Amino acid sequence: MAEITKINGQTLVDYMARDYDSLLQAMQALIPDKLPEWTDYASEADFGNVLLELFAHIGDILSYYQDRIANESFLGTAQTRRSIIHHLQLIGYRLSTAAPASTTLRVLLPADCTATFTLVKGAAFATQSQRDKPSVRFEYARQEDLKVDCNTLPQDEKTGKKYLDLPVEEGRLIKDEVLGISDGSRNQQFRLAHAGLILRSLGPAQAVNKDIILTVTLGTVIEEWTLRESLAFSREGQKDFAVEIDEQDRATVIFGDGAFGLIPSKGATIKATYRVGGGAQGNVPANTIKTIVDAPQLALLGAKVTNPTPATGGAERESIDHAVQNAPAIFRSLRRAVTAEDYEALALDFKGVGKVRAEARRSWNTVTLYVAPEGGGYVSDVLRANLLAYFEDKRPISTLIEIENVKYGKIYVTAQIGIKSYYTPKSIREQVQQAAGGLLAFANVDFGKTLYLSKFYEAIEAIEGVDHVTITQFQRAEKLPGPTEVKVEPAGKIELGVNEIPRIPDDSPDYSSGIKVIVEGEE
Numbered sequence: 001m002a003e004i005t006k007i008n009g010q011t012l013v014d015y016m017a018r019d020y021d022s023l024l025q026a027m028q029a030l031i032p033d034k035l036p037e038w039t040d041y042a043s044e045a046d047f048g049n050v051l052l053e054l055f056a057h058i059g060d061i062l063s064y065y066q067d068r069i070a071n072e073s074f075l076g077t078a079q080t081r082r083s084i085i086h087h088l089q090l091i092g093y094r095l096s097t098a099a100p101a102s103t104t105l106r107v108l109l110p111a112d113c114t115a116t117f118t119l120v121k122g123a124a125f126a127t128q129s130q131r132d133k134p135s136v137r138f139e140y141a142r143q144e145d146l147k148v149d150c151n152t153l154p155q156d157e158k159t160g161k162k163y164l165d166l167p168v169e170e171g172r173l174i175k176d177e178v179l180g181i182s183d184g185s186r187n188q189q190f191r192l193a194h195a196g197l198i199l200r201s202l203g204p205a206q207a208v209n210k211d212i213i214l215t216v217t218l219g220t221v222i223e224e225w226t227l228r229e230s231l232a233f234s235r236e237g238q239k240d241f242a243v244e245i246d247e248q249d250r251a252t253v254i255f256g257d258g259a260f261g262l263i264p265s266k267g268a269t270i271k272a273t274y275r276v277g278g279g280a281q282g283n284v285p286a287n288t289i290k291t292i293v294d295a296p297q298l299a300l301l302g303a304k305v306t307n308p309t310p311a312t313g314g315a316e317r318e319s320i321d322h323a324v325q326n327a328p329a330i331f332r333s334l335r336r337a338v339t340a341e342d343y344e345a346l347a348l349d350f351k352g353v354g355k356v357r358a359e360a361r362r363s364w365n366t367v368t369l370y371v372a373p374e375g376g377g378y379v380s381d382v383l384r385a386n387l388l389a390y391f392e393d394k395r396p397i398s399t400l401i402e403i404e405n406v407k408y409g410k411i412y413v414t415a416q417i418g419i420k421s422y423y424t425p426k427s428i429r430e431q432v433q434q435a436a437g438g439l440l441a442f443a444n445v446d447f448g449k450t451l452y453l454s455k456f457y458e459a460i461e462a463i464e465g466v467d468h469v470t471i472t473q474f475q476r477a478e479k480l481p482g483p484t485e486v487k488v489e490p491a492g493k494i495e496l497g498v499n500e501i502p503r504i505p506d507d508s509p510d511y512s513s514g515i516k517v518i519v520e521g522e523e
Helices: 020-034 047-072 081-089 296-300 320-333 340-348 381-390 425-440 453-461
Strands: 004-007 010-013 102-109 116-119 124-127 137-139 146-149 162-170 172-181 189-191 212-218 221-227 240-245 251-254 269-276 289-294 304-306 353-360 366-373 400-405 407-419 466-476 500-503 516-519
Touching: 020 047, 081 320, 102 381, 116 296, 137 172, 162 381, 172 189, 212 251, 251 269, 289 296, 340 353, 340 366, 366 381, 381 400, 407 425, 407 453, 425 453, 425 516, 453 466
Parallel strands: 221 240, 366 400, 407 500, 407 516
Antiparallel strands: 004 010, 102 162, 102 304, 116 146, 124 137, 124 289, 137 162, 172 269, 189 251, 212 221, 212 269, 240 251, 289 304, 353 366, 407 466
16 A cells, blocks of 8 residues: 655655555545545545546556566566567677578489479478468578589489489578669668568678578669678678568668668669578478479479478577577677687577587687587588588687587386376376476487486376376387386486487387376276
8 A cells, every 4th residue: 555654744655556556545545635625535426536546547557557668678677579679789689580490302303314404592392281280381592503414313222213412491482572662861771571581690701691682773783782780880882781670570671871881872673582481380300391382393304302301490589588598698709709608609599509519629729519400300401501601700710610410319218107086097198298208308408417217206296186106117228128128227317428418219109209108007
């Protein structure tokens, strides 16, 4: 309640109490002093009391907005993505967009193929759509055209067909989109029509990987402008532009003012070529990309495609929590990789990288990055090339960077549970798999961390409906254990190497949820 006190004859109100009830009681307490002739204010039907209730309601709403504004003014307490974006712009940090998954397609061509053809950026392939899952589009996304001569292709030993390995990324190419006409003014802005721009954290040295290609056309003259992280260091006359992305993933192209970056000539047409997409939905399993969507050269030759390995590296846009935790580390490193912590912080800032460990090996000027793509799996050629390019202007000039896959250790866990009466076995089984299996989920594991048997008992016994549990298998193995092998580690823990991450086994459907559950009484 808002208490009213008098000090030296002056009435003081406790303004810290700003909810509806406190404000109403405070105003009613002031009535005898301010309006002594108003004696029936206790009646709810009194019109003056109605006015006080309205004022208290307005004050409650204003107090709420004051608190929200105060919270949004600080990085540690801000809740909206828009506020986080504005705060991080002050230290030159941009929230990462969604990252596309990548993989390598195996393109099979007839054994008697002698044709020569060219695959261009945007050649598209896709998974098959299902009732509850739409198809996912993958494209050849490299800038340079790929010229293929069937006469030089190797033959597949199993099928006898000629084959081609093609790197692809999830997403869709938007080509030559007209953004507008320059009016010659300073600081012009043009919004891209499609949301979800794929924009990696690339420095000024990344001329080979252009996530957005922008051209300015005036008459017959077509000029390609350069993407910069910021126009703060662009000089007068430099044909640079920057991109800002809002809380709804809508991207806006920004030009200079003449002093920091050139102004496009009046009447010039602004066009952009870019890709949209990204996200965890692109992490599709192996042998699921089988449809040729937009590659007529391959379709005419009767080619077949598939992905022998899963697509990895797809990640959602950067979350607020990740940005708040990661931005200070990036700011401290000044986007320069010197220590192992700098390399790890910068690598984690690159979307598509799920986990990373940096290590100096072999020689004084070599740094090895052990990288696990977002969602697990192994580093694709596309992710490897992009990550090396990303570090090009951040590493010391004499330092060499090597990227290695992490080592995965398969962990087999089997739990035999008894279920209390009045609980359905199916529901309890799912809860056990979710709670205990989650201990092996990619998001919850890290390099070299020890796994303890007690943690699995703790997770399972905490589930209401579980009467008792016995873990009959808790071991690391490269293959399913035989009947005579030890299934529970005597020490109750599994230790992993410094470059090793535990993973859920993929060689048996019983362990697909992370843990095999046997319910007593079920056959």
